Amino acid sequence: MENSKQLTSEQPLRIDIVSDVVCPWCVVGYRQLAAALEQTNTDHEIHWHPFELNPNMPSEGQNMREHIMEKYGSSKAESDASRTRIAEAGSEVGFEFNFTDDLRMHNTFNLHQLLHWAEQQGRMHELKQALFIAHFTDNRNLSDIRVLADIAAEIGLDGKEALTVLEDQRFANAVREIEQHWQRQGIQSVPAIIFNEQHLVSGAQGVDNYVNILEQLANMQE
Structure with a gap:
């Protein structure tokens, strides 16, 4: 986009995205935002956070x-x-x-635990995208922890360790705490996108709207 402004702050734009893997508008909204970030050449860093659309969903889905x-x-x-x-x-x-x-x-509590583990290796973003595709495009059984471990292995993570992480539920409490944090912030639906820890945008807004938001943020930095 010829007239787009690049965010000129010394710090990259912080983008927190609260979402669930089984939320279709979460992947659409992210893809729209990603296109807008590319169009505006915005320096940014994305942080994914867990949200369960159906926390009471049975384990078999x-x-x-x-x-x-x-x-x-x-x-x-x-x-x-x-x-x-x-x-x-x-x-x-x-x-x-x-x-x-x-x-x-699916019940996505295990997915969020796996993502939390992947974050410790700098691979959460990549795993998140792989899980979106596994669910919505490939229709894989995300209720099966062996399938989740396979997906982790396919992006280069240790599949055996991934399975162990899910079997022993070592990150269950950590994920619950993060979920509760965002609930306390008033997040009740997803996708919820927070720019620079100040500006909340809910839902999939479309590429053009995200471009406008990014340009407004760029103007605020001038």
Whole structure:
């Protein structure tokens, strides 16, 4: 974008993203933001934080269509229309949603523990993207900790250690504390994106809106 301003602060723009892997608008919103960051050439650092859409989901998960219809009272036609909107939004930012009849919703507490472990090795961002693809594009069973360990191994992490981390639940308390922190900050839905620990933007806003937000932040730094 020719007239975009680069954020000129000596410090990169801090971006905290509170999200869940099974939230379609979380991956769409991130992809939209990433496109805006590229267009504006904004120096930035992203920090991912856990949020569970369905903390009471059983460990085996549930058929996604059944879950959505039960949770929101939507009809099959409304569910289909929503899937179409999401798929189109994903396509616009280069993400493929493969909505099948057997796609499942998962309890994501184990995913967030695995991400917490990956963060200690500087690989959380990469694992987060791999999990988005594993769920929405490849329809892998994220309720199976062996599948989660495989995904970690596929991006170059130690799959055996990943499995052990999930088996012994060593990061359960740490993840709960982080989740509770963001709940205390008033975060009740995702994606929630916080710029420079001050400016909260909720939902997937679209590339153009994110460009405008980034340019406003750049102007504030002048």
